[in-house]
Amino acid sequence: MTTFADLQLKQAYHKPEDDIARAFYLPCMAAAITYDRAVGYFSSAIYALAWPSLRAFVDSGGKIRLICSPVLTSDDVSAMAEGYAARDDEAQGRLLREEFNRLLATPGTVKPAKVLASLVALNVVDICVAWVGDIAGGKPRRLFHDKLGIFEDTSGNAVAFKGSMNETWPGLALDGNLESVDVFLSWAGEREQARVADEQSYFVRLWKNQFPGVTTVPLPAVARDALVAASDPEHWRELVDEICVEIRAAAGWSPEAKPNGRVPRPHQIAALDAWKSRGRRGIFEHATGSGKTFTALCAIKDSFSKGEVVVVLVPSDLLLRQWATELRATFGSLGLRLLVCGGGHSDWKKDGRLRSWTRSGSGAPRLVLATIQTASSPDFVQACRGGSHLFVVADEVHRLGAPEARMFLEVDTGARLGLSATPIRSGDPIGTAAIFDYFEGVVPPPFTLTDAIKAGTLTPYSYNIQRVRLEADEQQDWNGLTNEIRKIVARSMSMKGADADVESRLKMLLIRRARIIKSAKQKPPAAVSIVKSAYKRGQHWIVYCDDQVQLAAVRDALRSAGCTDIFEYHSAMTGDPRRTLDLFEAQGGIVVSIRCLDEGVDIPAVSHALILASSKNPREFIQRRGRVLRKSSMKSVSHVYDVLVTPLFDPDVPPALAILEGELARAIEFGTHAINPGCITDLHRLAIDHGIDWTKIIDVGTEDDDDNKEFHD
Known part of the structure; x- marks a missing residue:
């Protein structure tokens, strides 16, 4: 059997110069008999397995010990601070079980999760859970997030490594498991031998719950039971083969021929x-x-x-x-x-x-x-x-x-x-x-x-609604236009149809009334109220406005309220639009924009969207939401704020009802997929109060190709 001494191992490996998986990780796994790994989060445990070498490792009697941390919510941390959940194995087990179930429900991780479960059931993999802090005193400080690995072979040689790990789907790729590692060899002189011994001692003390400031416990029974229930000990090898085929298929489709290219x-x-x-x-x-x-x-x-x-x-x-x-x-x-x-x-x-x-x-x-x-x-x-x-x-x-x-x-x-x-x-x-x-x-x-x-390609989001009314003069204009619309509708019905002039007149009136909603005077003050209560310096916000007039009003109102880091982004702006976005992305702030941010602009750091623009085209608000849900290391949850204008009107007039339907369609679509779906309960009640069947308005809307005016050829 190959031993570590037969391998040509370097002191350090760095992507993209080194194919770390092929040159280091996989050969060591194939030659090892034990593998100790501290992987950070529990979900990353599935990426700690070297897939192409795993079958040979297990067939040789290999054993793996993993130390990881559960993902804790703010409520979990609060409970730990009070000294309760940290001492409750069942509570910790439930957290890990839920996290494992999420892995099973995600297409990109279901097979690796089943392999991990099978190896746990076969006693090939043993897992301990760790976190950093004085739990007994009820003061947890942070999650355990070390990244250490130690291989040992049949000759007693050991290889220790420390470095970063790409804990995403590309981390399964042959060239993607590790981004950069420093390597230490037990047979390469006294200094290296001492370093390996230190890392071995460190891992053992962690494993036995003997390291100061770190609490380590065996995988709670409720979590282990969930893994065993999902395992497939007889077919895990076939799953590994399928994973390897998928990795190769991903590499085959990759547009980048260079080593370590995206897959x-x-x-x-x-x-x-x-x-x-x-x-x-x-x-x-x-x-x-x-x-x-x-x-x-x-x-x-x-x-x-x-x-x-x-x-x-x-x-x-x-x-x-x-x-x-x-x-x-x-x-x-x-x-x-x-x-x-x-x-x-x-x-x-x-x-x-x-x-x-x-x-x-x-x-x-x-x-x-x-x-x-x-x-x-x-x-x-x-x-x-x-x-x-x-x-x-x-x-x-x-x-x-x-x-x-x-x-x-x-x-x-x-x-x-x-x-x-x-x-x-x-x-x-x-x-x-x-x-x-x-x-x-x-x-x-x-x-x-x-x-x-x-699948983890977009961030979850919260949805927050602020309803505003029309001011008295706006409501008066609204009522006047509604009366004119009612007369035209009644006249056309009595004539059993309308001629082209009547249809043109009706369309013009509907547009004029829609503009009252779009330019409602209470929108800028609502924007200021939301920003003042939620905005923190360094965050990345986008405020979507309907037109230049509203944009200027919002910009000026925010500046008057003391907000200094305001950016404009629209087709008529002066200066370099790309430079504006680059500056915004680098330092944070608030971008006040019109439609030109709707399609294809990639600013992953954006964490908050404030929607003032009214639109009856579902595509527009879906794209606006997408801008704020892009993945970024700077955020774990995104936030969408929506200002909803609800004028007073006679529900017996269908054209008037259509205005509210368009607004509700957007809000219900947003709220349905949010992490706080209860936010749209009031909207359901609003729909009922106005005789609207909200279940039938999700797809309400019209295509508006006039927004091409924001895109110049």
Whole structure:
């Protein structure tokens, strides 16, 4: 059997220069007979197993001891501070059991969790739970979060290592288990021998609950029982084989050829495999923030390997720049030839360049990146050389359903991929049908907001509602417009229909009344009240406004209230928009914005969203919520604040009711998926009071392509 002395081990390993798993972790696991590991959180225990070497390790009689910490809520910490839950094994066991059940319910961790459970049932893995603090005195200070590993082989040699560990799905990848480690060898001189002995002694003292300031207890029975109940001792080897196959599949789809490159998550692999089985056509209906862009990059890398020419369509100048940066960084090593169209780039029109770029042929990979506005122009459509050699990717694919954008759908291509959290166009069945016909529908299953939160790709969030009324003069204007609307509706009903002039008049009145809601005077004071009560310096907030007037009012009101770290972000702003976002991301503050933050802008640090903008398009508020739910090490929970305007009106007038329905649709959608779903109880009551069946208004809304005014080609 191979021993550690047979291995060529370095003093330290660092990604990306070193393939740490292949060069260090896996060979040591294969040669070891015992493995002691302190892994931090309990959930990270599943990542401490070296999957390709695990079967040989167990077959050789190997044993693993793991020390980890449970994830504690604020209530748990309070209970520990009072000296109760820390002494209650059953309470601790329930925490760990719930955490394990979450692992079992998450697609990316269910198989590793079952393997861990099986090895616990087989007594291959023994687990202790630790936390730091004087528990007996009722003063816990912090969670135990050390990262130490010790391998021993049959010859009595030991290898100790300390370093960081990537406790996410990519941590399962062959090159992803460890990011950086320092290594110490028991046979490499007295100093190294002494260091290994110190680490061994440290681990043993932790394990036996003999280290000062750290409390270590065996895995509570209620948690161990849950693991044993979920175990499959007869088939764990097959699960390991499946995990290894999935790891290799992820590496196969990866768009990055470099060592330690990013790999897709399980939901992305499943979507790509399903799309491929459908003839490489379809729409990924994936929640905002779930990695649609990276999934598309995986498909683009596959397309390049087939010698195809790729056309990527985006809805805005900002996304054009963002995609260009991502494409160059990902495929620059392949010699990517990139032709940018729109956003001030007009070279594609010269000398038949676009026609030449989209021809079939070999050579360096070619990609056309264009705004949807440019790509749907007659010049672009006529110059684009169609055929099966073209692969089209449409980001925010719902935009292609707008009447002026559908011209691009005349371009003949081979593979087609659409990306959108909400591909169905509200109130526009014709536009939706055009998109679905061209891309051949949604690739099942959709990856929903609930899926994304459960899988850990988005953060959970709380939802907070502040209702405001119209002021007296606004309510008077509202009532006056409502009376006019009532008269027109009654007249058209008596005439058994309305002519075009009457319909135009009615639409104008409805728009004027909707503006009263959008520009309600109480919105800026409500924003100030929320910010003053909740904002802390260094946080990252976005305030969504309806228009420039409201933005200015909110900005000035916040500054008058003493808020100095205010940023503006909109199409008419002066200065460099990207620099503004960079400064905001670096130092925190409050961004007061209009629609241009809705699609594709990635600021993971944003932790709070305050919504003043009224919208009857579900897509807009879904995208706004997605901006604040992106994962970041700077937050564990996001917060959404919503100012809801509820005017007084006669519920017997249907057009008046529609205003409230639109507001309730947004609020109920937000509240349903929040960690505090009780926040919408009052909304249910409000709906009942006004005779609204709230169960039927979730999808209420209309597509508003006028918001393209925020995106200039």
